[in-house]
Amino acid sequence: MGAVTGLQDLLRAYAPQVLAAVVRRYGDFEACEDAVQEALIAAAAQWPETGVPEQPRNWLITVAGRRRVELLRNETARRRREEAARHDPTPEVRGDDELALLLLCCHPALSVPAQVTLTLRAVGGLTTAEIARALLLPEATVGQRISRAKQRIRESGARFETPATDLAAVRHVLYLIFNEGYTASSGEALNRVELTREAIRLTRQLHRRLPDDGEVAGLLALMLLTDARRVARTGPDGGLVPFAEQDRARWDASAVAEGIAIITRALEHTPIGPFQLQAAIAAVHDEAARAEDTDWRQILALYGMLHALAPSPMVTLNRIVARAMVDGAEAGLDALDEVAADPVLARHHRTAAVRAHLLERTGDRAGASAQYRLAARLTLSLPEQRYLESRAARVAS
Template sequence: MGAVTGLPDLLRECAPQVLAAVVRRYGDFEACEDAVQEALIAAARQWPETGVPEHPSNWLITVASRRRVELLRNETARRRREEAVRQEPAPQVRGDDELALLLLCCHPALSVPAQVTLTLRAVGGLTTAEIARALLLPEATVGQRITRAKQRIRDTGTRFEMPAPGALGELGERLTAVRQVLYLIFNEGYTASSGDALNRVELTREAIRLTRQLHRRLPDDGEVAGLLALMLLTDARRPSRTGPDGTLVPLAEQDRRRWDAAAIAEGVAIITHTLARAPIGPYQLQAAIAAVHDEAARAEDTDWPQILALYGMLHALAPSPMVTLNRIVARAMVDGPEAGLAALDQIADDPVLSRHHRTAAVRAHLLELADDRDGAQEQYRLAARLTLSRPEQRYLESRAARLL
């Protein structure tokens, strides 16, 4: 037995592996998830007193399997199956289990929004509240989506299995949601939507790990490669995104010597190779933008005209509120803050951007560059009120205080 340290993180890390193993053995996603949740609760109660088992995932799988067998006792039609299950050893974690679970949650029988929310819950380990913030949705809506998605999986009799190697058509139907889910998990880890910490490293690592698995299985898929490159190029900056006291450091002020050179080199190599051979997609364009930032030795060396051109392509291919906002920032860096402020005025009625803290933060920065100190101070304070991330709040409040 080992000492209990970081128990919530350990349980979050084990949960997807345990759920995948139990679903593979017994089927019935919803019942297995209930059994795994009970096992996690049991661990949270027992391990602080008894210590963490040598193999925590195996312990959780055993407890969850026992609970699933107990549930089978109440199902008359499955009594024979129950007896057979009793004679079998508990399932073990298998290399492709989590990827199979990911594909199960992104089954075509589910709508894309349902696929995203269910996978964030089952594979990413995010809470309903975290998913709601990531998707900019009410928490109640997300809870309903998860419940309905599990019901849909049960009603359709969807099986837990990897598509056959030759069934790429079936796999392709799920890839859009799979990529979106992995990116959302990464983003929640890279910039946590709430709490005291800016980064949740366990989530970024999990997203990169799962994306590597997907890339190994589908090496010719340009968008999977682009997504992996984007994650690597973005996460490479993490060591310099916070100061010694945990405060946020903006991109232009980061010590680039602390960036992860190996991750940058890998990401640049992946996106360079992919752009030369695959049809261009949104993740590839975002990776190319990240590469331009990462290859600049100093902030003032950044090739903003190239970034603006890439955002123009991205906006034409996959428009979204955040793409619009980032394109405005690039426009301001090329044509001046007044051009950026004029563009912000044109999106003032956007239902998403008008309530998002990043819009106020961008306006504040551009007003500061335009030497409107009072206006910038007001917008920094508005942005601080709109975000739930305490590191971002402290940073934005500090920017406002500088302008007093």
């Protein structure tokens, strides 16, 4: 079992490098991605019996290149490319290949769901079945989404290159992948570890390529500081443990230390951006030995900066939570009333959950119970539903 897992990890690590090299050599992302997938399948079937080649990456590139030529429909073009392939050297792997591939998968011609799916497939090396399980989608749906995304890239005329453009789309996609893994939007599981792990791995690679990009550093730090708490978020029965009640001794101290070091360097040497501010907030939380030791005034100030720089409904809600911790539950409830007309917040289960918590703190047990039940109805996450319903019952009793 260990040997199989090791081979899978090896192939997954090589997949984006091989795809990048083949796309750069032959063009046509869709055909090249199919060719690389077939090369990976061939390796998975052959290597356990024949052994891993001395240069496994070159083996995969060669096999994928040959398969790419075979996939050409025009016989004349096929023979011409086969002849070129016999004389051309094996495409080399360049340092910026994976970045170019990531940018291609996040091309603006694609929808956000397509960007997420294609990134997991092409750069993350996940199979269609693995992506389907991670995103709780039918495998056929994921396959169609990947196929349409590759077709859209071809139709858009996107080129395989590393443009001097903003990386906001790439960071956004990686953030979405991480968030979906850390708190699954639906289903039985609270976490989907394969998604958080993949998001961290890809962001870590991006940070190595772009060490001077403060927002990439901030995103990586935010992921590490947040994921460090993952084990403590569930109890022995798998139930959700709220943040203030978590056993902080179970937090991953090494991930916390790494995240703090990364965000400290970024804040000292790069312009401040939204991901850096979110990472700084996460760092303040993680540095507190106990929930009651949290420096909420500092967090409130950081949320004020974040609201000014990148306002959003969730930033507004989190800022209200911080204000309630500094100025009291009544102040938090007043602030919630001020944003009640926001359609996003009105429909989000976290808004009802925050109101419930603040009402509970003021002693309004009936109101708190009703809001907890409302929050439970608004979320599709079963662990969150169970927690909120149990909280409603406890408050009402």
